[in-house]
Amino acid sequence: MRKLLIFIWLSIFMQCQTQNIEESTFLQLNNKVEKFDVLTFQKLKKNNNYLIKTEDSTVKSFSYKNGFVEYFYPQNLYFNLGKNFHKNGIIKDKGISFNEGSAIGIWYHYNEEGKLIKKEDTDSGYLFKPRDVVKYCEKNNIGLSKGYHERDGYQTSVYKNELDGKKVWKISYLISLNKQEKEVKLTLDGQTGKVIKREEFPYDSY
Known part of the structure; x- marks a missing residue:
């Protein structure tokens, strides 16, 4: 039991350390x-x-x-x-x-x-913060772009916008259905994170 507790503690510690390293690198x-x-x-x-x-x-x-x-x-x-x-x-x-x-x-x-x-x-007016958007994407298997990418190929994008005077998030990403790719465009409420609109469009990479 003691070994199990030590293992769990070490796992949590390593997770926190990794997060702190990432945050310190990111927030310079x-x-x-x-x-x-x-x-x-x-x-x-x-x-x-x-x-x-x-x-x-x-x-x-x-x-x-x-x-x-x-x-x-x-x-x-x-x-x-x-x-x-x-x-x-x-x-x-x-x-x-x-x-x-x-x-x-x-x-x-x-x-x-x-x-x-x-x-x-730049986050003024948004109660649903950037980190909330990240959590939403991770929870819903929306692959956000990590690190640097050359300007080739499709990358999920996250933009701020306004809809009918309300602050919103616009998320665009690809899904594959029946061997066909489609572009999904989500509009999230900038206050609550609720989906206001979801649209799908045929996507051709060529």
């Missing part, structure tokens, strides 16, 4: 001013992209007309840490998003001198 977000390494990017970029892959994560950087973008994707999480930079390399805004979907939680916004000008709660 603060309001400090940051600067993009423009020189290194210009030196190492290929086709306007710079990709760094390890066993645990992927960092993707690229430039566009108004500045630079950097995404950090932990390999085993449904979320990424995104950072947008002004042309001068100073941070423009940063925060967390679903890997395929909307921004979540707190986002910080800065001017070109690096002054914090806005702290935005």
Whole structure:
């Protein structure tokens, strides 16, 4: 009996440790001013992209007309840490998003001198939080995208939206019925998480 209790305790401990490691990796977000390494990017970029892959994560950087973008994707999480930079390399805004979907939680916004000008709660108005969406998907066998993926193939997406003035979640994913794939579009109430609408559409990957 004692051995069984020790085994159960160790299992719970390891689960908590894993979760804490994932959370600490995921939640490395603060309001400090940051600067993009423009020189290194210009030196190492290929086709306007710079990709760094390890066993645990992927960092993707690229430039566009108004500045630079950097995404950090932990390999085993449904979320990424995104950072947008002004042309001068100073941070423009940063925060967390679903890997395929909307921004979540707190986002910080800065001017070109690096002054914090806005702290935005992107979950405002949602009582059914991002973690609740994750639990809903896991419970209903909806496969969310973990880590970094190239832009090929279908990935489940989760977006915030409004329907008749109400905050909602939009979840799009694939199912297979009778050897045919269909795209399912769910609309969840942003307050309760209840399904407001469910639609199915034929899906052709070609």
